[in-house]
Amino acid sequence: MAVERIEAPAPASPPVRTPASGFRKWLAFGSGLGVEISSNELRVTAVRVRPGAIRHLDSIVLPGYTDRPAADWGAELSAFARRSGLAGLPVHVLLPRGEVIVRTLALPGVEDRDLASAISYQVDGLHPFPEDGAAFAWARLPGSVFVLVGIARRETVDHYSNLFAEAGVKVAGFTFSAAALWSASRIVSAAPRPYLALHEENDTVEAIGESEARPIYSAVFENGASALARRTSFAELRLDDAAPVLDFSSLLPPLDPPAPYPLAAAAAIAGACPRLSLSANLLPEDRRAQSSRLAYIPSGILVLANVAAAGLMLSQPAYHDRRYLALLNREIQAVEKQAARAARLDQETRQARDRIALLGRYRQRSKADADALRDVTNLLAPPAWLNSLQISRTDVYLTGETEQAAALLQMIDGSPLFKESQFSQSLTRVGSGEQFVIRTVREGPGVGLEQGENR
Incomplete structure (x- = not known):
């Protein structure tokens, strides 16, 4: 099946961003392949990150992945990686937002070495899944007492893991939109904080924001309730009416050229610089593929x-x-x-x-x-x-x-x-x-x- 190639639209009035400085700027070095799982298609973006600049190599859509043999679309994805100069590089997969529960925990006074135990103690009260039926990942927001937690059904994680293994695609990790966008927005520049960003697709509105009251906010609204999403998110973030309402593309650092799929691009950017990103990986450690360090x-x-x-x-x-x-x-x-x-x-x-x-x-x-x-x-x-x-x-x-x-x-x-x-x-x-x-x-x-x- 032919690969559908999408050209990226020009960005509309992106917010002013402050470039990163110091030693962090020189750690922004790497390449990444991001895969966004949509309703019946896979959106793939390849990027190359260098200090001060991010190059968007290419983006494709793999339609009908649920109805096609996995080996078929897996071969197309591998060919795309070769054309982008990233052959053999494991992909970073963004799970559908509706299949991930996102929570923010405040854990003052808890040392890093005790975080895993503290979160494991609380995680059962954060989801409705059966006992031992949930997979979760977490990451502390740097310089704060807040921890971002993502929770998904274990069978969902196993399903996508087996699907990509059947396709012959190496996977470095499964993440979710809040972690990917938070990380990608800070790789080579500072995020436009405070803000609210809305993304509407397939009659679903996803909201992500940051403010002094909420270090990170993520929610999903069904039935295209964009007005409700705006009002509720402004109230949760305690933003005034002058706060900017952005789209997800505006959260990303400048890309050359712009990428058409902001979520796939965010997963690729965060995967290219794992040391600068939130390590919220839902994929079990024994199933993660590692790229060569030679x-x-x-x-x-x-x-x-x-x-x-x-x-x-x-x-x-x-x-x-x-x-x-x-x-x-x-x-x-x-x-x-x-x-x-x-x-x-x-x-x-x-x-x-x-x-x-x-x-x-x-x-x-x-x-x-x-x-x-x-x-x-x-x-x-x-x-x-x-x-x-x-x-x-x-x-x-x-x-x-x-x-x-x-x-x-x-x-x-x-x-x-x-x-x-x-x-x-x-x-x-x-x-x-x-x-x-x-x-x-x-x-x-x-x-x-x-x-x-x-x-």
């Missing part, structure tokens, strides 16, 4: 040689820094004991100085007490006289009699050794005089309490 041996050797040379150049400053640090550590250890002894001597000197100062203050106390007694005697001249005199380190209490006690407070405060004099008790009239009790605060050298000393 072609990359010369490039690998060259890369290793360059890395080794760069490593030697970068390690020289680090080596000298380590030697200098080791020399400094030896010098520090040599003077460390001397520094400790000097610190100990400093501490002992401070303690001796404090003790000397304390002894000096104690010697001043006797003179201060004698001076206080002398001033009290001079201030309270006859006919005033004292019954009691109490001298503490901070206060002096005077108990006695005089003709006019009120004048005593100002007289006592006039001394440089006393301040804040006041009557501790009310004055009492005794005969022709007044009985008083005066408290005054001491000041000057030799007074006050030492730390920890009681009054």
